[in-house]
C-alpha cells in the first residue's frame with residue numbers, strides 16, 4: 001500500500017488543512033490586487049451546469065453601508081473592524097435547482113476563504129447575518145426580487161491565529177477508511 005500523502009507538501013492541501021476563521025484584524029488595508037485575487041477564486045468555483053449564479057458585492061472600509069449592517073447582525077464588531085466585506089449573492093433569475101445553486105454558493109465562499117488564506121489574509125464566513133436577509137439587502141441597496149443573500153465574508157490582515165478542531169474520520173466516514 002502507498003504511503004498517505006503529506007498535506008504539507010502540497011499548497012492546496014496545506015491551505016485546506018490550515019485555513020482558520022479569523023475574526024480579529026490589524027486595521028491595515030488590503031490591496032486592490034488582493035481583493036481581485038479573492039474574487040477570482042470565487043469566480044472559478046464550480047456550479048451545476050456551470051450556470052454561475054453567484055454575484056459578489058465588495059464593501060470597502062469606507063463604504064457607508066457598513067455601519068447600517070451593524071444593526072442586523074450580532075457580529076457587528078467584525079463588520080466594524082474587518083477591512084473589506086464581500087456579500088455573496090445568488091441571482092434569482094440564474095437559478096436552476098435550489099439545492100445545487102446553494103451548494104455552488106458554498107463552493108464559491110470556500111474558494112474565496114482559501115484564496116484569502118493563501119494570500120496570508122484573515123477571513124471569516126458570516127452566515128448569521130442572513131437571518132435578517134431582507135433588512136441586509138435593503139441596507140445594501142439590492143433588490144430582493146433579484147438577489148438572495150448567501151453569506152458575507154469579512155476579510156482583513158490577521159491579528160490572531162485561528163484555532164478549530166474537527167471530528168475524526170472514524171466518526172464521519174460511514175464505512176471503512178477510518179484509520
Ligand SMILES: Cc1cc2nc3c(=O)[nH]c(=O)nc-3n(C[C@H](O)[C@H](O)[C@H](O)COP(=O)(O)O)c2cc1C
Pocket residue numbers: 019020021022023075124125126127128129162163164
Ligand atoms: C455556513 C457558515 C456560517 C457561518 N457563520 C458564521 C458567523 O455568522 N459568524 C462567525 O463568526 N463565523 C461563522 N462561520 C465560521 C464557523 O464558525 C467556522 O468555520 C467553524 O467554527 C470552523 O472553524 P474554522 O473555520 O476556523 O475551521 C460560519 C461558517 C459557515 C460554513
